[in-house]
Amino acid sequence: MAKDNQKILAIDDMPTNLALLGLALQDDYQIQIATSGARGLELAQDDPPDLILLDIMMPDMDGYETCRRLKLDPRLRDIPVVFITAMNDAEAETHGFALGAADYLTKPLNIEIARLRIRNLLERERLRRELQRREAALRLAASVFAHTHDSVVITDAENRIIDVNNAFSRMTGYSKDEVLGKNPSVLKSGRQSAEFYESMWCSLLGSGYWNGELWNRRKSGEVYAALTSISVVRDEHGRVHHYIGLSADITPLKNHELDLERIAHxxxxxxxxxxxxxxxxxxxxxxxxxxxxxxxxxxxxxxxxxxxxxxxxxxxxxxxxxxxxxxxxxxxxxxxxxxxxxxxxxxxxxxxxxxxxxxxxxxxxxxxxxxxxxxxxxxxxxxxxxxxxxxxxxxxxxxxxxxxxxxxxxxxxxxxxxxxxxxLFDREQDRLCSVRGSNLARIGSALRNGELALYFQPKVNMRSGRILGAEALIRWHHPERGLLLPAAFLPDIEGSDLAIAVGNWVLRQALVHAAQWQAAGLNIPLSVNIAPRHLLDADFVATLQAGFAQYPQLAANCLELEILETAALEDIGRVTGVMRECQKLGVSFALDDFGTGYSSLTYLKALPAETLKIDQSFIRDILADPEDLAIVAGIINLSAAFNRRVVAEGVESAAHGLLLLELGCDNAQGYGIARPMPAEQLSAWIAAWTPHQEWRLGPGRQTQPLRVG
Missing domain, CATH: 3.30.70.270 (Reverse transcriptase/Diguanylate cyclase domain)
Structure with missing residues (x-):
């Protein structure tokens, strides 16, 4: 406590009595004057001084009463009070000391002695306050040591344990008596290397401080994690006096971190x-x-x-x-x-x-x-x-x-x-996959931008000229390449999610056109090709139901789905189930490109398709190839035996149609009948359509399919 911060309160009804002493003290201390006991009490209570000089003989409230009241105030009772009086008798001095006075100065004052005694009193007061502060700090430290939840270990210069707190015992399971005199290494778990501890001691002795995580072992053998800080305490000569270690058990936190690590990785x-x-x-x-x-x-x-x-x-x-x-x-x-x-x-x-x-x-x-x-x-x-x-x-x-x-x-x-x-990965295959990826993206863009369209190719009865329906065929109005046929882009989306998106678009558009034609008085059943992945999609039947729900006026038999025979055989059980669900909605099925797959009687019996479509690759050469002719005749006979309707694809000339009629196949489609056309042209074509003359004059007497070979 520096002198220039110490304050002396002088209480005297005649302050001139202290003038000489004040002049002697003012250079070293702050001097405050009160001319009555009551005023002195007010000033002391407002801002307690470090020492009070108090005159005894004062009117209203003498020095004794003022001192007594000072000592009653808990904040003021420890302030040294020095009586200054002209009375020089033992009884007055005894009475003053009984009230708690620290000293007596008698008038006339010896200024030098008074200054020395005041200085000693103030120094003693400073020391008393410092001791009081240290005692409070020690009590606080002892309380913290005893009650903190953190473990505290104190070791001597040789790192032998000289004290631990209760938290240490709770954390480690060791009592104080069990570890006194031992090295803290008794807690080592073995999880951390010798190099780790060497680094710790290097930091500790170098900087006087270390903190980090230690994996220790409890008395029970259980390993635990401790967040630890260790400090070096040195004596006045700089030598190590003792070490203090503080630790918090962070095992739950570490376990939580491990759980998060496990979840994350x-x-x-x-x-x-x-x-x-x-x-x-x-x-x-x-x-x-x-x-x-x-x-x-x-x-x-x-x-x-x-x-x-x-x-x-x-x-x-x-x-x-x-x-x-x-x-x-x-x-x-x-x-x-x-x-x-x-x-x-x-x-x-x-x-x-x-x-x-x-x-x-x-x-x-x-x-x-x-x-x-x-x-x-x-x-x-x-x-x-x-x-x-x-x-x-x-x-x-x-x-x-x-x-x-x-x-x-x-x-x-x-x-x-x-x-x-x-x-093993193949680079050329990767290049093709990259090209396919680009194509998929471009086709997806075409779907979103309205570049796709449906064309329709009629199916007819060649003998009677009746329109059986039309097959919806997708086309792409490519901005640079013009009108593209399905073979130019559908293979790129086969097996992808885009195949389902395109398939759903075709279904929606087919229903839109069917509804429009029906509203115009033209009932044209439409056929739509369905990709295998689309047919087996979990939402296929629900999507079809939703489509019909938008057009409740449509006839139940307005839609036929064409599926590839080879695709149906990949999962015949699932395909059959989907087909039967669709047939409950009034949808019929045709096996497309029939003859190119297994064409097994067992499969044909299992698949509930009403129609077989003979692949155009067989129809194209029946006029010149006896084997193709035999295959076509066999399929026609097979369809009759299983009570299936048969449609020949790829009829390109009147001669093709005439031979098919002779074989017992009346239904056909192909360029010899009509090319695929935009939706707006179909009505006019139907109005103008007449079958070839030789078909009408052809084998009208034929009622049973011919057997070839």
């Missing part, structure tokens, strides 16, 4: 890395492969036949199968390899440190064989296979994202090639 079902961790592992694997100058394989694996198992036995069995397959794949990997599940039944593998491609292929084949083994799950024996695509780095010098895409493309090739096999 590992698949919750199988426990293997997920897509996020895969990206990090792939980056590291690429760097490792570059340094090692060898080969790594990036593989994309998709299970074959997993969805039917999920559908038949439920998701619990499916999940257990995925766990089993994940473990089998892990068992086939070597140290340093990675398997990650990136969704559903899709996995990515990173196989490192190959010197030749055949080494990789041996691992992949072993993996395929292991995956294909049956598994007993939930009382069921189930089995799947895998289609696996892979690419080799650095032979394929792409970045991480592109490598995954290449492996994915190769996987699809493996699946299309028969499944349960692996396939």
């Amino acid at each position: 590992f698949d919750p079902l199988t426990g293997i890395p997920n897509r996020v961790l895969l990206a990090d592992r792939l980056s590291q694997a690429l760097a490792h492969t570059r340094r090692a100058s060898n080969t790594m394989a990036v593989c994309y694996l998709d299970l074959d036949g997993f969805k039917p198992i999920n559908d038949q036995f439920g998701h619990d069995v499916g999940d257990q199968l995925l766990i089993e397959i994940s473990q089998r794949i892990k068992d086939c990997l070597r140290a340093g390899d990675t398997v990650a599940r990136i969704g559903g039944d899709e996995f990515v593998l990173l196989l490192l440190d190959f010197n030749a491609a055949h080494e990789c292929q041996a691992v992949l084949q072993r993996m395929l064989d292991r995956v294909a083994e049956p598994a007993a799950i939930g009382g069921h024996y189930v089995s799947v296979s895998a289609s696996l695509g892979y690419t080799l780095f650095p032979a394929d010098p792409a970045d991480a994202e592109t490598l995954l895409r290449h492996a994915d493309q190769a996987m699809y090739t493996a699946k299309q090639g028969g499944k349960n096999r692996y396939h």
